[in-house]
Amino acid sequence: MTSPKRIGKIEFGLLSPKAIRDMSVCKVIWPDTYDDDGFPYPKGLMDPSLGVIDPGLRCKTCGQKQGDCPGHFGHIDLAKPVIHVGYTRLIRKLLRVTCRECGRLLLDKEEIERFSALEDDPYSAETIGEKDIKKERICPYCGDQQFKINFEKPTSFVEVVTETGEDGKVHKTEHKLTSADIRERLEKITDDDLRLLGIDPTVARPEWTILTVLPVPPVTVRPSIILENGQRSEDDLTHKLVDIIRINQRFKENQDAGAPQLIIEDLWELLQYHVTTYLDNEVAGCPPARHRSGRPLKTLSQRLKGKDGRFRGSLSGKRVNFSSRTVISPDPNLSIGEVGVPLAIANEMSVPVRVTKQNIEDIRSMIRIGPNRPTLRDPCGANYVNRPDGRRIRLIAGVEGNCDTVAEMIEPGWKIDRQLRDGDIVLFNRQPSLHRMSIMSHHIKVMNGRTFRLNPAVCPPYNADFDGDEMNLHVPQTEEARAEAELLVAVQENILSPRFGGPIIGGLHDHISGIFLLTNQVKWYTKSQFLYLLKYTDMEHLPEPGKVEDGIPYWSNKQAFSIILPADVNMFYKTTCCRNCDPCTKDTYCPHDAYVRIVDGQLLSGTIDKKSVGAMDGAILNRIIRLHGMKRAREYIDDLTKLSIRAIMINGFSYGINDTDLGKEEYKQIRDVLDKAEADVAQRINIYEQGHLEPMPGRTQEETLEMQVMKELGKARDRTGEIASRHLGFENSAVVMAVSGARGSMLNMAQMAGCIGQQAVRGERIVRGYEDRTLPHFKRGDKGSDAHGFVRNSYKSGLTPTEFFFHAIGGREGLVDTAVRTSQSGYLQRRMINALQDLKVAYDGTVRSTGGKIIQFKYGEDGTDPAKSASGLPVDVKGIAESVLKEAV
Amino acid sequence: MTRLNVLLHEMVPDHQIMTPEEVAKLLADYDITEEHLPKMYHDDPAVKACGAKPGMVICITRKSQTAGEATSYRLVVRRPKK
Numbered sequence: 001m002t003s004p005k006r007i008g009k010i011e012f013g014l015l016s017p018k019a020i021r022d023m024s025v026c027k028v029i030w031p032d033t034y035d036d037d038g039f040p041y042p043k044g045l046m047d048p049s050l051g052v053i054d055p056g057l058r059c060k061t062c063g064q065k066q067g068d069c070p071g072h073f074g075h076i077d078l079a080k081p082v083i084h085v086g087y088t089r090l091i092r093k094l095l096r097v098t099c100r101e102c103g104r105l106l107l108d109k110e111e112i113e114r115f116s117a118l119e120d121d122p123y124s125a126e127t128i129g130e131k132d133i134k135k136e137r138i139c140p141y142c143g144d145q146q147f148k149i150n151f152e153k154p155t156s157f158v159e160v161v162t163e164t165g166e167d168g169k170v171h172k173t174e175h176k177l178t179s180a181d182i183r184e185r186l187e188k189i190t191d192d193d194l195r196l197l198g199i200d201p202t203v204a205r206p207e208w209t210i211l212t213v214l215p216v217p218p219v220t221v222r223p224s225i226i227l228e229n230g231q232r233s234e235d236d237l238t239h240k241l242v243d244i245i246r247i248n249q250r251f252k253e254n255q256d257a258g259a260p261q262l263i264i265e266d267l268w269e270l271l272q273y274h275v276t277t278y279l280d281n282e283v284a285g286c287p288p289a290r291h292r293s294g295r296p297l298k299t300l301s302q303r304l305k306g307k308d309g310r311f312r313g314s315l316s317g318k319r320v321n322f323s324s325r326t327v328i329s330p331d332p333n334l335s336i337g338e339v340g341v342p343l344a345i346a347n348e349m350s351v352p353v354r355v356t357k358q359n360i361e362d363i364r365s366m367i368r369i370g371p372n373r374p375t376l377r378d379p380c381g382a383n384y385v386n387r388p389d390g391r392r393i394r395l396i397a398g399v400e401g402n403c404d405t406v407a408e409m410i411e412p413g414w415k416i417d418r419q420l421r422d423g424d425i426v427l428f429n430r431q432p433s434l435h436r437m438s439i440m441s442h443h444i445k446v447m448n449g450r451t452f453r454l455n456p457a458v459c460p461p462y463n464a465d466f467d468g469d470e471m472n473l474h475v476p477q478t479e480e481a482r483a484e485a486e487l488l489v490a491v492q493e494n495i496l497s498p499r500f501g502g503p504i505i506g507g508l509h510d511h512i513s514g515i516f517l518l519t520n521q522v523k524w525y526t527k528s529q530f531l532y533l534l535k536y537t538d539m540e541h542l543p544e545p546g547k548v549e550d551g552i553p554y555w556s557n558k559q560a561f562s563i564i565l566p567a568d569v570n571m572f573y574k575t576t577c578c579r580n581c582d583p584c585t586k587d588t589y590c591p592h593d594a595y596v597r598i599v600d601g602q603l604l605s606g607t608i609d610k611k612s613v614g615a616m617d618g619a620i621l622n623r624i625i626r627l628h629g630m631k632r633a634r635e636y637i638d639d640l641t642k643l644s645i646r647a648i649m650i651n652g653f654s655y656g657i658n659d660t661d662l663g664k665e666e667y668k669q670i671r672d673v674l675d676k677a678e679a680d681v682a683q684r685i686n687i688y689e690q691g692h693l694e695p696m697p698g699r700t701q702e703e704t705l706e707m708q709v710m711k712e713l714g715k716a717r718d719r720t721g722e723i724a725s726r727h728l729g730f731e732n733s734a735v736v737m738a739v740s741g742a743r744g745s746m747l748n749m750a751q752m753a754g755c756i757g758q759q760a761v762r763g764e765r766i767v768r769g770y771e772d773r774t775l776p777h778f779k780r781g782d783k784g785s786d787a788h789g790f791v792r793n794s795y796k797s798g799l800t801p802t803e804f805f806f807h808a809i810g811g812r813e814g815l816v817d818t819a820v821r822t823s824q825s826g827y828l829q830r831r832m833i834n835a836l837q838d839l840k841v842a843y844d845g846t847v848r849s850t851g852g853k854i855i856q857f858k859y860g861e862d863g864t865d866p867a868k869s870a871s872g873l874p875v876d877v878k879g880i881a882e883s884v885l886k887e888a889v
Numbered sequence: 890m891t892r893l894n895v896l897l898h899e900m901v902p903d904h905q906i907m908t909p910e911e912v913a914k915l916l917a918d919y920d921i922t923e924e925h926l927p928k929m930y931h932d933d934p935a936v937k938a939c940g941a942k943p944g945m946v947i948c949i950t951r952k953s954q955t956a957g958e959a960t961s962y963r964l965v966v967r968r969p970k971k
Contacts, residue, residue, distance in 0.1 A: 853924070
């Protein structure tokens with residue numbers, strides 16, 4: 001193998017007409033491809049010397065077969081020069097900075113001196129730009145008056161000639177420069193002047209930006225495809241080249257016949273248009289060339305540009321084998337480290353296995369089963385057999401198949417492609433892959449059905465839900481890849497997120513509600529109830545009963561939770577459902593059971609809720625990882641999800657429309673509160689209208705009023721929420737969810753049962769709409785609460801038409817915000833990834849780029865891996881102290 | 890003309906010019922050449938204030954959110970013209 005080489009420099013230049021002619025193997029003059037018999041026209045666009053695209057034929061130029069022949073360029077001699085659209089900016093600059101007569105740079109010697117390179121460093125020079133040269137000055141070399149050059153998109157240049165007439169008046173005449181004129185001017189620029197402009201004249205003479213010869217790309221670049229009906233369909237580039245040649249030929253004929261100037265100019269412009277769209281079909285100010293069907297042609301520039309272009313689409317983007325994709329659905333009986341794979345996919349995908357003396361019998365049996373494993377319970381089969389000589393045998397099932405014969409043929413050294421079976425490790429991914437937890441490895445479990453199954457607890461890192469999401473699965477093919485997947489990419493190794501140094505995997509809504517219902521206050525269970533709860537967990541033996549009453553042993557709910565904890569966990573903290581009472585009585589007894597005390601793995605008091613088990617929270621999980629590592633943490637999550645689902649199933653958990661019902665008394669109170677608030681607002685408006693309102697510092701009267709109204713109505717909404725929540729207790733599922741932190745908040749409750757409240761756009765009451773009013777239902781200048789988006793109804797009681805309209809306005813703002821945010825953050829993320837993708841932490845702790853350059857002398861300045869940190873800190877001091885002292889710190 | 894010495898400003902971290910021996914040790918410690926060091930321009934206000942010339946290495950000690958105090962080293966280079 002050759003040693004890697006360092007790129008010293010990259011030089012960008014232009015193709016000269018001579019270079020184009022030199023590399024050309026064929027002068028193309030015939031504006032067509034194939035004749036009626038299907039043979040390419042000689043000197044046509046499909047001339048056999050330009051390369052081969054048909055299998056079996058040999059190239060007329062190099063004699064190689066299709067696939068080996070790289071193709072060869074031809075050329076078209078243009079009747080008149082045309083401008084290359086890609087260089088219009090450069091041409092404009094050069095025309096403006098050089099003399100129209102002698103072609104010298106419009107700067108005298110001293111001025112040039114400022115831009116000259118330093119002796120030792122030829123690259124230290126600044127290049128001269130358009131702005132360094134004053135407009136319409138006189139050439140310092142030949143004394144010729146310069147004129148303004150206007151550039152008109154896409155490809156024309158106009159010189160504004162100013163002349164002082166005999167009467168002293170200034171006449172302006174616009175004079176269009178032809179491509180030939182421009183080329184003539186560019187030719188006159190000296191090599192030395194070009195260097196000052198940042199152009200190396202040895203590789204890029206400016207006149208080469210005006211095309212006199214057009215290279216014709218090889219047919220391999222623009223292959224024609226044969227449709228089902230046997231018709232040939234040509235590439236877009238070929239179509240465009242046909243246009244160019246046709247016009248070029250017509251132009252030449254007219255020129256030779258001595259056609260009038262007007263016709264010549266028209267044809268010249270047409271030729272310019274075709275060459276322009278051939279190079280770039282999305283030029284501003286130029287209608288795109290279209291296919292007969294009306295679809296814009298995909299020409300040279302479009303092949304390279306953008307997301308599906310050559311760079312981002314074909315070179316940076318890769319497609320892979322051994323991958324599959326389907327819809328996902330939940331299965332709480334799987335471990336978080338597993339994924340359920342449909343049998344159809346497991347049969348299709350394979351892992352290569354080398355045949356050895358030890359496994360040859362196993363492999364024979366796999367080959368006998370062949371490519372169609374009938375049911376889940378059958379051992380896996382095999383799809384291909386690879387012989388050491390490189391031949392590949394496809395296994396075919398059935399009576400006419402080859403499975404049995406091939407099974408007898410194999411010997412050590414052969415390889416077979418074995419189908420997937422339970423326990424194989426695969427990579428699992430969901431787009432957008434925004435962080436490293438978007439790809440994790442799972443062990444597979446072959447299942448019936450057609451969807452991938454995963455434990456709902458792993459949804460947060462993938463940001464997945466089951467409303468139709470699809471995910472991808474990749475099968476690693478080598479031992480190294482499988483080892484890395486197991487040790488680095490496994491789900492259990494990615495429980496801690498490097499984003500905040502805490503667990504990203506944890507209980508979801510149902511788990512939090514369930515564990516909350518289980519552990520809140522003290523409940524007692526009989527043996528059968530206790531065993532029902534812990535049926536699917538790894539309980540080795542029953543603990544001592546918590547109490548014995550009438551000879552019947554009872555176990556407490558806290559004991560049930562303690563079963564899934566390791567024996568050495570010691571924790572003390574306030575839960576999500578803590579009401580922040582004053583004074584806090586955590587040391588003795590919390591009336592809300594909101595202070596968790598875990599001593600030696602026993603939950604002594606407190607309710608387990610979001611803070612303890614939630615995804616992105618998970619205090620207990622965090623501690624278990626620090627004490628016992630990732631494997632125990634995974635077991636804990638598996639046990640927790642199973643226990644909490646059992647717990648929620650004891651009583652069931654549901655919500656109906658009548659769960660938002662309140663009592664007569666509450667409805668009256670809510671009505672009173674809202675009436676009073678609206679009256680209050682009306683009164684303030686009255687004060688304002690009389691001009692007696694005392695403005696707040698730095699605000700106008702109107703702003704003050706708005707703020708007061710917003711505050712008043714907000715307070716009223718909160719009051720209705722309080723009234724509603726007084727009526728609703730833990731028998732209400734929404735309250736359980738809000739208090740435990742599983743989903744929703746008390747505000748959502750208030751909006752369902754009490755009052756929806758003020759709708760806002762950009763944090764203010766709704767003021768848009770008609771002149772001085774939001775809707776024609778209100779008087780002009782009405783400042784009242786109902787005229788500016790206050791919704792006094794609840795979702796239960798239903799909205800009035802105007803309220804509904806305001807609610808839709810407020811809701812739309814949220815939708816627009818999310819849409820804008822996702823697109824913006826996506827682009828930021830892309831730029832970030834492009835900037836950081838090749839950096840790595842070296843073994844000496846420095847962060848280095850691929851060239852070995854140091855970016856950071858110590859990773860993160862403290863050398864801490866955030867995924868192994870305690871919420872960003874290198875040491876979890878509080879956790880260690882609690883473990884040792886076994887009391888709150 | 891009175892000029893503000895930027896090094897005295899509280900938000901400008903400490904800049905120290907390193908001696909050739911210190912530089913040699915630094916390069917040996919990280920097994921690198923000067924090319925691999927982060928760079929800073931000769932016309933950087935802090936570089937001008939501490940009088941460093943192109944080719945010198947500056948040791949910057951700054952407050953760090955994660956580590957309390959962090960040091961970094963930069964090679965002074967000439968600002969290339971655009």
